[in-house]
Every structure is written in structure tokens, then in C-alpha cells.
Amino acid sequence: MLIENLLGALGEIGNIQTLAFMIVGATAGLISGAIPGFTIAMAVVLTLPFTFGMPPAQGIATMIGVFVGGLSGGLMSGILTGIPGTPSSVATTFDGFPMARNGDPGFALGLGVWASFFGGIVSAVLLIAVAPQLARVGLEFQPWDYFSLVFFALTITASLAGQNLIKGLIAGALGLLIATFGEDDINGVSRFDFGVEYLQEGFAFLPVLIGLFAFSRLMTDVRDPKTATMALTEMQDVSIRIEHRRAALTVLKSWGNLIRSSLIGVFTGILPAAGSSISNVLAYDQAKKASKTPEKFGSGFADGIIAPESANNATAGGSLITMMALGIPGDIITAVMLGALLIHDVIPSPSFITEAPVLAYSIFLAFFIANFLVLGLQSGALKLFVLVTRVRMYVLAAVILAYCGIGVFALHNIVSDIWTLFIFGIVGYILRNLGFPLAPVILGVVLGPIAEKWLSRSLAISTDVSLFFTQPWSLFFVIASVFSLLFTLYQRDRGKKPWTRFYPPALMLSLSVPLFMMGGVVRPIVAAGLIAFGLYLLYRAQKTQTVTEG
Template sequence: MGFESLIGAFGEVFAPGNLVLMFVGVTAGLIAGSIPGFTITMAVVLTLPFTFGLSPVEGLSTMIGVFVGGLSGGLMSGMLTGIPGTPSSVATVFDGFPLVRRGKPGLALGLGVWSSFFGGIISAVILVLLAPQLARIGLEFGPWDFFSLVLFALTITASLSGENLTKGIIAGLLGLMIATIGSDEVNGVARFNFGTEILQNELKFLPVLVGLFAFSQLLSDVRDRRKARQPLMESSAKAVRVEHIAAIKMILRHWVNLVRSACIGVFTGILPAAGGSISNILAYDQAKKASKAPEEFGKGSPEGIIAPEASNNATAGGALITMMALGIPGDIVTAVMLGALLIHNVQPSPTFITDNPQLAYGIFVAFFLAHFIMIVMQAFCLRAFLMIVRMPMYFLAAVILLYCAIGVFALDNAVFSIWVLFVFGIIGYIMKTLGFPLAPIILGVVLGHIAELNLSRAIGTSDDLTLFITRPWSLFFLIVAAFSAAFPWYQRNFGKKQWTLVYVPLASLALSVPLIMMGGIVRPGIGLLLIVYALYKLYRHHQAGWAVHQG
């Protein structure tokens, strides 16, 4: 039965009409993802009405094409202009843009494209093999666990702040404050609206993001007349060939980073409402912490491109897992896909794969195929985008700003969104001039709302605050958050201070506690292995007389 369904799914997905729809979908996603302010969600929503007259496999194949293309398309504008096309490509800009400005756009774009491809393929394999099992993890999460997860993500501010931790923390707190503007979603209480109706609702994330990254970058690029008349990158304008072979070799050299980042993406995608805007930053942070050359991050490190691009495409596979196995959308895009299934009278549930095997296998095959189509189509799109850097900066800035304004206006047809873009562009420019990093602000804006909402839900559900430490997943993320916050000091003093010798063993012992609390066989087994590893490391340090050079 399963083999017959798989053959039937291949027949439907590879039908000429469906292939045309997928090519159109991937191309539309690449275009939508590369335009700052025009979100993947917007592209998928615009695609939905065209799927009404299609079969379920055709409709979902088209939307999966838009989804995969959009996740990969964000790296184009992010690397070439320093403006992330989508929230899921924010961390890609940190090293992609500097590498392009160092005269290596072909390598940078090759790394981004192939990292997206490999990350998506890894997540597709996990989607096929582990969908029912992994989806059950999402059911274990309550508001306490989500709040602790966001708290862990906020500790990344320390890693994104570079050498100036104080300015990074100030920037992160500013982002959290921006997230509180408007009305409290739970209680409806107005905050920081200064008595104006226009600020009754929360500030939209995209105008703030585009303003801080796009407008501030454009102001920096055209602030003097001579620079404004020059092309964005004269040297890169000649290098119009994407360095596919060199990029693949470099990615394979960092295969551990690739696999780790893809797994982070899948896990984040499984969690409802987490999405690529969190996973790409988490993967970037972990890559920097595990790197042998963390000082290169932010200056054009290949590892800093591989991690976020592998994770954001892998997030799509995780989101599809929860949609198919539980009927819970992993993010807004899969929520739209869920709506498309319901329109065709298909209800995702834990028995979805058993009840609708051909459709389930069709989704698997379409997700695989979309990544191969993405490679083919992006090869053409990237050539066109590389030609953009030949334009004078003032002309390019005007066009980009026009697209940004159209994108943010289209969110809710409000001129106010354009003013938000303008104001935060000025704020971003001033902060960059004063040496404040912009990444922590974005992190605070993205995660602040999620943190507040889940904290309100947790307190509203129960006034027992001990649930934050008695629930295994919440305790797990709180422990990871504590050690993550201390990691910059560990990294700075490693090999110099004796206390750094107990950092890893202590972290392993602490993490074993919530894993053992989760019950079952696998997770407690992992917890016991962590205890054995920690004791072994402590024993080795004791034998070495606690000499710091032993690491």
C-alpha cells in the first residue's frame, strides 16, 4: 500500500502541469523573498486563491515551491545590499554582506544557495523518516516552555554584541521596549501610545526591520556624494559567476555546522509559531560558539553564512511535520497550507499519513523536488541580481527604497507603516554611527512579543511560578539560557582561567536533570550519557592537576 501510494505521488508531482506550477511557484518565491518587505507569507497568501481549482497535490506543490523559493530568495538582497529580504534571512546578512563587500559575491551567494539546498534536503529526509515521532514533541510545549525558549534566544544578544557587550544589551533592551508599544494582546491595555489612536496597535515587525536594516544602510551608502555615484561593488560586478564548486567544497568542510544548523531548523520548525526568524539566529549563535575562529564572524565568515541558510530552509521541513502529523501550523505559511487542505476537505491529524498516504507522500516528494528546482532557478536569478551591483549607488538606493516602501505599505495599506520605516531608519543610522549593533534590536523586537504573550498565558493559566522550573522543557531552556549567557566569558577566558575547566562538565550535569525528568527511555538515556561524560571530563582534569592548558 505504501509503495503504491509513493508511486502514485511521484506520478502526480512529476506530471507536466504540476512541474510547470512548481517552477512558477519557486520563481515567485525567489522574487518575493528577494524584495525587502514582501514576505513569504504574503506570497503564499496571494498563491492560495489560484489553488482553489487545483487538486490538493497540485495546490500544495505550488505553495511548497513558493515557500522554499522564498526562504532561499531572502539571501539575494541580504548579501548584495545588506537588507534581508525576509526575517528568516536576518542572520545571513551578518557575514554574507561583508563577504560580498570583500569582493567575493560569487562565493558568498554560492555558500548561501547550497547551504539552503543541503539544509532543506536534510530536513526533507527527517520529514519522511521521523514526522509522527518528532511532531509529538510539539504537544509537550506549554506557555512556560515557550517563554523559557524565548528567554534562551534572548541570551544570544551577548553573542551578537561583539566586543561591546554593554551597547549590545542596551540595543536588545531597546528592541524589547519597541515590542511593548501598542495594546497588550491579552488584556487590551494600551502602552506607550502617547494618547494617539495610530499607536493603539502594535508596531508591525517588517517596517521596523526594513527601516533599521534597509533605510539605515542606504543612508550610510549615500551619505557622501562621491560614494553615492559609485557602484555598490565594482569588483564584484565583474565576478558574475556563482562559485558553485568552491562553495560546495567549503560547505562539506564544515559539514558538522551544516548538520547541526539543519537540526536546529527542524527542531525550531516543529515548535508551533517559532519559525525561521528564530531558527536562523539560533543556528548562527551556535555556529559562532562552536567555531574555531569566532572572531571572524561578522567579517565575512563562511560558517556564518552556512548556519543561518541551512537552518531557515530546514525550518520548513519541521513546520510541515507539525502540520501533517498534528494539524497544528508550525508557522504562518503552514497555517495557509492548512487552510488549503481544509478547503479540499482534508483534515491533518496524527492519522493523516495513514488516511491520506498519496497526498502525504506527494507533500514529501514536492518538498524534495522544490529544492532541486530552487537550485536551477536561483542560478539564473542570481546572475541577474549580481548585475545589479553595477548600478550607481544613488540609483540603486532609490529603487530599493521604493520597493521597501511598497512592501511595508502593502502589509495593511497604511501610510503609517512607511513613516515607521522612515523613523526607524533614522534611529538605525544614528545607532550605527554611535557604534551600537543593530542585530540585538531586531532580536528584541522579534522575540519580545512572543515572550510577553507566553508569559501572560503562563501566569493566566496558573499562579504557580515554580512551573517554570518543574516542567522539564522549561527547565532545559532556562539552563541552556544561563550557560549561553555565560559563554562569552568562558570563550574569552578559555585556556587562561581554571574555572573554565568545569564549564562544560557542569553544563552537561545540569542538562541531564530535565532530560531525566522527561521520562521514557531515549531522553533519560541521553541524560545518563551526559552525566557519564561530565564525570569523565572532571576525572581527566583532576588527573591533569587542573592545568588550564589541558582545556
């Protein structure tokens, strides 16, 4: 039956016309992802009218090409200019841009391309193998669980703060404050507007993101007249050859980071309203915490590129799992795809894969093929894109700023977004000069509204705050948040103070509690495994302490 369905899907997707449309879609996605302000969602929405006259499989395949291309395209501008093309590439800039500035842009781009490809393939395999089973996890999540998940993501601020924890926390709090301006999405109450119409609208996320990252970076690059007249290749010895073989081998050698980040991406994707803007920073944080050399992150470290890029592409597969198996869009992009299916009288549901197997497997196959198409297209595009390193800084700054302005205005067609870009560009420039990290600010701006939305929904259902600790998934993320906040201290004192020996076993034993609460068969077994391993680590820690004291 599986072979028959795959052969039928291959007949739908494997024809020249469909592949040609997918190539066009992937190219459009790469372009939209690479230009700051031109979002993937915008590209998919613009593609939708062209798919009305196509068969369902062909139309969805074209949009999947745009989707995968957009997720991969954001890394190009993020690595070469320090400006993430999409929110899903924010964490890629943390190490990608420093590596490019250190004279290795070709290797950085290669790492991003191959990490995206392998993350997409892992996601595609899971999409084909366990779509219905994974989708059920998304149904378990309630508002309390979503809030705790986002709260856990916000604890990453401590990891992104670098050496100056206080400045990092202040930057994170500033990001959360920025997110509270304007009307409350739930109740419609206006906040911090001071009677000014501009402030009543609040600050759209993308203009803030581009202002903080792009405008402030451009101002920093051109403030010195001598530097402004130089290109990146003149500043230092820069290799502009794309090192595919070296990059692919590096990604495969870091297979643990790749698999972990891809699984984080898939898990985040199956949660409705989560998405790649969360998964890429979560994966980056976990990669840093699991690394034996966490101090290298932020300076141009390979694992810092592999983690977010594999996670954001894997998120696409998770979103498709939720859309197909449950009929629930994981994000705005899959919502558009769901609309395209409904136009063709195809209604995704838990029985969709069994009732329309050829169409379902066509979507699986399209996602799988799209990753290969994007790999080939992006490999060619990088050879042109890397020539950016030869352009003089003042010319590059003017062109990028023009594209940023056009992209920001195109979002809502209002001039106030241009002012937002300008204002936060100056704010970002001041923060950079004062030594404040910008990453926590962005994290607060991205996750603040999401956290507020789920907190409001939780309290609207019940004012009983104990539900945040009695719902199994919520308790799981609350425990993870506590240990995440303590991790910076653990990292600092590991091997120096006795308490750090008990940190890993305490984490294992604590996480086993909510897993037992979830019931079923698999999760209690996993919980029992965590308890066994935690007790073993506890025994070793106790034995080491006894030997040390003796």
C-alpha cells in the same frame, strides 16, 4: 507499502502540469523573498485562490514551491544589499553582507544557495522518515516551555554584541522596548501611547526591520557624494561570478555546522508559532559558540552564512511535520496550506499519513523536489541579481527605497507604516554612527512580542513561577540560557583561567537533569550519555588542574 506510496505520489507530483505549477510557485517565492517587505506569507496567501480548482496534491505542491522559494530568496537581497528580504534571513546578513562588501559576493551567494539546498534536503529526509515521532515533541510544549525557549533565543544578544557588550545589551533592551509600544495582544491594554493615535497601533515588525537595516544602510552608503556616484565593483576588486563548486565544497566541508543548524531548524519548525525568524538566529548563535574561531563571525565568515541559511530552509520541513502529523499549523504559511487541505475535505491528523498515504507522500515528495527546483532557478536568478554590484549607489539606493516603501505599505495599506520605516531608518543611522550593533535591536523587536505572549499565557494559567523550573523542557532551556549568558565570559577566559575547564562538564551534567525528568526510553539514555561524557570531561579538567598546580 513504502514503495507503493512513493510510486503513487510520483504519479501525482511527477506530471508536467504539476511540475510547471511548482516552477511558477518557486519563481514567485524567490521574487517575493528577495524584495524587502513582500513576505513569504503574503505570496502563499496570494497563491491560495489559484489552487482551489486544482487537485489537493497539485495545490499543496504549488504552495510548497512558493514556501521553499521564499525562504531561499531572502538571502539574495540580504547578502548583496545588507537588507534581509524576509525575517528568516536576518542572521544571513551578519556575515553575508560583509563578505559581499569584501569583494566576494559570488562566493557568498553560492554559500547561501547551497546551504539552503542541503538544509532543505536534510529536513526532507527527516520529514519522510520520522514525521509522526518528531511531531509528538511539539505536543509536549506548554506556555512555560515556549517562554523559556524564546528567553534562550534572547540570550543570543550577548553573542551578537561583538566587542562592546554594554552597547550590545543596550541595543537589545531598546529592541524589547520598541516591541512594547501599542496594545497588549493578550489583554488589549494600551501602553506608551501618550495619547497619540499613531503610537496606539504599535510598530509593525517589518517596517521596523526594513527601516533599521535598509534605510539606515542606504543613508550610510550615500552620505559621501563621491561614494554615492560609485558602484560596488568600482570601490574594490569584486568578483561577480557565482562560485557554485567552491561554495558547495565549503558547505560540505562544514558538515557539522550544516547538520547541527538543519536539526535546529527542524526542531524549531515542529514547535507551533516558532518558525524561521527564531531558527536562523539560534543556528547562527550555536555555530558561533561551537566554532574554534568565533572572532571571525560578523566579518564575512563562511560558517556565518551556512548556519542561518540551512536552518531557515530546514524549518519548512519541521512546520510541515507538525501540520501533517498533528493538524497544527507551525506558522502562518502552514496555516494557509492547512486551510487549502480543509477546502478539499482533507483533514490532517495523527492518522493522516496512514489514512491518506498517497497524498501524504505527495507532500513529502513535493518538498523534496521543490528544493531541487529552487536550486536550479536560483542559480540562474543569481547571475542577474549579482549585476546589482554594477549599479551606482545613489541609483541603487533610490530603487531599493522605493521597493521598501511599496512593500511596507502593502502589508496593511496604512501610511503610518511608511512613517515607521522612516523614523527607524533615522534611529538606525544614529545607532550605527554611535557604534551600537543593530542585530540585538532586531532580535529584541522580533522575539519581544513572542516572549510576552507566552509569559502572559503562562501567568494566566498559573501565577506559580516555579513551573518555569519544574516543567522539563522549560528547565532545559533555562539551564541552556544560563550557560549561554556565561559563554561570552567562557570564550574570553578559555585557556587562561581555571574555571573554564569546568564549563563543558557542568553544561553536560546540568542538561541531563531535565532529560531524565522527561521520562520515556530514549531521553534517559541520552541523559546517561551526557552524564558519562560530562564526568569524563570533569575527570580530565581535575587532572589538568592537579598537573598545573603541581
